[in-house]
Amino acid sequence: MGSALETLCGQAYGAGQIDMLGVYMQRSWVILLSTSFLLMFMYIFAEPLLLLLGQSDDISRLAGKYSLWMIPQLFAYAVYFPISKFLQAQSKMMAMAWISAMVLALHVLFSWLLMLKFQWGIAGGALVLNASWWLLVVAQMIYIISGACGKAWTGFSWKAFENLWGFVRLSVASAVMLCLEIWYFTALILFAGYLKNAEVSVDALSICMNILGWTVMVSVGFNAAISVRVSNELGAAHPRSAKFSVVVVVISSILMALLISITLLIFQKQYPSLFSKVRKSNKSYTS
Template sequence: MSRGGGEMEERLLSGSETEQRRESLYLRKKIWSEVRKMWRIALPSTLFRVMSFGCIVVAQASIGHSSETGLAAYALLQSTFIRFAYGVMAGMSSATETLCGQAYGAQQYHMMGIYLQRSWIVDLFTATLFVPFIVFAGPILRLLGQNVVITETVDEIYPWVIPFLYSIVFTMTMQMYLQAQMKNAIIGILSILALFLDIGLTWWFVKVMGMGVHGALLGLNISSWSLVIAEFVYVCGGWCPHTWTGFSTAAFVDLIPMLKLSISSGFMLCLEYWYMSIIVLMSGYTKDANIAISAFSICQYIYTWELNICLGLLGAACVRVANELGKGDAEAVKFSIKVVLAVSAVIGVICCALCLAFGGQISYLFSDSHRVSDAVADLSIVLSISILFNIIQPVLSGVAIGAGMQSMVAFVNLASYYGIGVPLGFFLIYIFHFGIKGLWSGMLAGVGIQTLILCYIIYNTDWEMEVKKTNERMKTWTLKLPAIESSLISTIDEDRK
């Protein structure tokens, strides 16, 4: 009896171990499947952002090697007005990402092209509102007490920035539209080609033609609009037959709801983009403004390289959350969030270690000045901490965008960044005289608080309720077509697998 009981216990234990192995194998397969889906979105999205930003960096590097004042002027203009406008455009384009992602998950494919056209109308109107601020950037900066020599150079280069601003409207929105339907490879390929074109054109205009700052910005405009034209050809030329059915007057329907979602999205992201720009603006009030602005702008570019990788993961989080909400699968939403957060954490730690290892040497990519290099090295510790803080926050923002929570995140950003971070930074710079490092450190506290609040919000979100909200949004915003063949839906579903 004792022996028989022992054998039974062994069989039970063996069965339990087998079940655990099966569960472990199933979990590994599930994680690997989610990682594949995530990188299918994140890699092309990251390439798009990194390569697009790379074009801006190529212009910065070319200007920095030809004129120290030109470098400071470009850095000041790009890090304030252009960065602010870019943040608004990126934020407003995220409304396209939310709606297209949810429409794709809900199999409302015909609405995606209409959402794209609505976003063009809304974003073009918004971009036009920014043009006067760019035109009068020099006088505005002088009114704020910035260095006169630097701002006079701003007066010379601002016309080159306006075409680039309008190109952002189309590249951003078409990228969101394409990645929502898993047509991601084309995004990465076109972005890489645009960067190589920009490098070649900038070298020709600056080194061969001797056009200096103007040549660098001309190369930036040609490459950015070449990307727009290529994306137009892809979208309108028959490669998106199920989601692009041509230009439609339906694009003018429900513009107000689209505008509201776009404004809250733009407000959310522009608060983040402008946050770092405040430090560049404050650098202009220091004793050696050229060195301070140049050094911090270089740190900001390094920070933005890593941020663009995280923004690729933001796009993946947004699309995965939006798709699963559109399908009505709340459990899949929660699992996707856990996987993308884990991947982002690994990437952030690697980037932080690289920043600490190389420090000020990176500055020689942008400037030959040893003084600028020393200033960058002095800021490298704070830069590495910023990168660490940047691990989770973009992904949480992506989850919020996918769920359509932009308004809530906008208020969180406003309170944590500008209610806590900025006042603390000014306190450290003016009371304790810690300089730019003090300002930056205080503002990092705002980033930390914002991250904690977003963690709390996402953790306590009722995703079943979010599924119901998504269903209601799709019912309200969807326009019926006469008929959508079942074969069309099955064809797209095959592409999604």
């Protein structure tokens, strides 16, 4: 739902209406936090919902427990996503990159410390994820409030509560497109739970989803870049520049997709071992 902010903030920035960026971001916070409150009940009742769908008892129990632990991350993402679009519209990419790199380094360190060293398992993973997302939010808000965004942030405003319904309609339309794309893949994991050896099937598909997630981040980067560029150019009434930008990013993304695909095909027998303690030996085995 926060994807609507790409269009609104980008066009406002291109049209020189800099003061509206902060208002749009706050309006998105109101809508996304309200939506997160409703989605929270799916997290709370995840275990009975999965059991109702016919998933195995072990998977449902563990997923239900993990969902409860991840409720703070749900609200953190509702705050973080509009912030990222707010900064992207102003091409504040390097600030976002440095903050993300710092949090990633801490995330990896504490994930190893809590999950492997202290043996906290997925409870440690949930704790680190929650902390990482909220650290991103706090760090980026400090950057914004410090004055780095100029007139784009003039403080909290009651204008955030104006025209909420129109903003909701645009947000829902944006959400439908992205949700359909993501649900294609996540539905596979759900169906894997119906297979004979459910735990192994879910594990195998989760590895595939991780690989997919890493590679999709490249596409998300291209998507963010073209959304900002096109909306800025349209806001500035430069349609031909916007069209040229689309051509450039399509060609670039196709070439990048080919490179990633070739890399995965070449190392298809090596990278699965990264997700398991089991390593290839001289003996043959099947998986």
